[in-house]
Amino acid sequence: MRWRTREVFVEMSEQVFGPGRRRPTRQKALMIAAIPNIIGWLAISLAKDTTFLYIGRLLEGFGVGIISYTVPVYIAEISPRNKRGALGSVNPLSVTTGMMLAYVLGMFVSWRMLALIGTLPCTILIPGLFFIPESPRWLAKMNKMDDFEASLQVLRGSETDITSEVNDIKIAVASANKRTAIRFQELNQKKFRMPLILGIGLLVLQQLSGISAILSYAGSIFKAAVLATGITTWLLDRAGRRILLIISSAGMTLSLLVVAVIFFLKDNVPQDSDMYYILSMIAVLAIVACVITFSFGMGAIPWVIMSEILPVSIKSLAGSFATLANWLTSFGITMTANLLLSWSAGGTFVCYTLVSAFTLVFIILWVPETKGRTLEEIQWSFR
Template sequence: MSFREENEEGRDLRKPFLHTGSWYRMGSRQSSMLGSSQAIRESSISVVACVLIVALGPIQFGFTSGYSSPTQSAIVEDLGLTVSEFSWFGSLSNVGAMVGAIASGQIAEYIGRKGSLMIASIPNIIGWLAISFAKDSSFLYMGRLLEGFGVGIISYTVPVYIAEIAPQNMRGSLGSVNQLSVTIGIMLAYLLGLFVEWRILAVLGILPCTILIPGLFFIPESPRWLAKMGMTEEFEASLQVLRGFDTDISLEVNEIKRAVASSSRRTTIRFSELKQRRYWFPLMVGIGLLILQQLSGINGVLFYSSTIFGDAGVTSSNLATVGVGAVQVIATGVTTWLVDKAGRRLLLIVSSAGMTASLLLVAVSFYVTDSVSESSSLHNIFSILSVIGVVAMVVAFSLGIGAIPWVIMSEILPVNIKGLAGSIATLANWLSSWVVTMTANLLLTWSTGGTFTIYMVVSAFTVAFVSLYVPETKGRTLEEIQRSFR
């Protein structure tokens, strides 16, 4: 039997419009539970549809990340930028994202996950237009900052929304769609960059958010956020829509209510309270994973992949970059299938160990190619090995450390500190990303082999961090995970 008993035949179930009101009414439903695969299938379709709509946000995220690689030479030539100035352009999205990250938690808490995504879409659109019409570096920088601000909000809100709407047995796979969408956005930027000039590519960057905005009107708000805000009717309606109208949601409703019962509406928490283990431990795990994800150097590789392949002797470096983007999409797709089967910890360890090995291969290859003659067979062999190592690094990253830190962050943070703690964790991620993207071009100019050696050491440390501190969250409800830290 569904949780909410209907006393009158034909009573309507309202589906939330943004986070209040409704945009349509569902007709009367049967109160009996089918208890069959059909109910599960209908539930899955409903949740998957919501995930596919909000996944437009991470596609925008990825397009922003991938934009600088195929456009570097053209922008530098057209606007007369130096390498240092273009490095600023590449990294300013991270500066904007840090500001967005600071605001993301509070925005998502006060106006809801959907309202937060709506707000994030607007500066993204304005930012791409500014880049498209840029006549000098000032418009480029302004546009990149605006894009970054929107992406900073998206990077926190989307994984949290997905975690809060997904059934526990699908949460890992659906959560990994966030990173899969990022890789699709990167690949699209790489691919389209082969055929269109940089101003038109910037205009195309508007599309994900312009589709996302109307799409938000067709999905329910997060039931856990509605419950925290005390919107009981909307909370139950949202959960019923997500789970299917013939599914008994009473147990899940009661568990969510118990989890938020200790937190009053719009409760704030003092920084001093973060000293409690149930707060500092999940926050430490979330921050640690998101920092290590970036310090592994992945954005340095993706932002400047054309330069790296050029240094390795690849003649069609932009085409090779598109190949890397495609490989990343495929590997991340495999992760979405594995994460609820193999578990989070195992994939993180395998991923980090694989990155360590591949980065070692790249570092050694570049050291050798720098020390031997370009005409020697040894130079050619190690040039090929360096390309193989870069591709292997991207594959290893995509199999775990790319997607899973965002999944775990959205799972382990207690509901009453999620806004504050999520902002801190997301800020740490973007600060680390800014450091990497700002220094990558300069480090590569200094020593390509030395750059990859630094990234290798970080990946080796990640293996130890995951082994010692990261809990397994597969197959557990969000409420069970939070109780385990008390």
């Protein structure tokens, strides 16, 4: 039995996007996301009281939530297998660079002007989206085969033979389209269960390590994060996803453990002593090392893997759920950071260390290597 809300949504979506098109294209999804982002930044910039700030932040969260899911999915769907990792990691590299630029600009302009500047990327994004091709896999799923092949040919180059890739995508889409509507309870099927566990697990563990709290209170180390993410972009299709995740989570575990131990030691050292100063410097270096190792793998790769392993039939539903889980976890970690640190700084970092250690075990035992495989090959491997 269908829910009435589902029918209303379908009717509204058909009015907005046209009959028979229940899901917006990747470009339209990004356009939709850009609008609340622009309005949100304007609300913050022109705020007369805290109500406008809350409304603006809510709109920003809505827009960023759509973008943070749609962009990695679009990149994964248009990229050739040997470039998918590098292109996918460009997204988190851009995010990290943008955060660093925001911190730098904040030293020279007022927060209202900074919010106004925030409208510029989305204002440029909207017309820019008219010049990029639609995702071939999305077009194939919508049974627009002529447009699908034309889009893929544009992406691969006019001289490239795309016959094999076209056939693989058609087979995968035909299999997925046997059931066009996936209900939430059907996600428990074996072929969906492991991709969901891996995608959601990596994105939640990414935040449970405490990285959002660390970055919120340590803006001066973004340069190191940008450099590390840039190295990841170069290595991802050479070394592979899995080994970089292992190195990243192992490095985070060791760095967080050092910070935890130092906080416990500092409780027994006079604050005016040389030893206290030395321990403080080691703690700062360990925090920087944690951010670098996070950016080296756990920052970018979970988003890349999520966009690669989710089957096309559940990509919208499961990807949205994974993104929501990531941002809710990030919110929870950021909001509880001060409370935990006031309870015990050493104990807080022990908790973060244990999460990172579990993440390392999770990756070693369950996360597969996806380097050099087509999206269809990756998704067939879970059947």
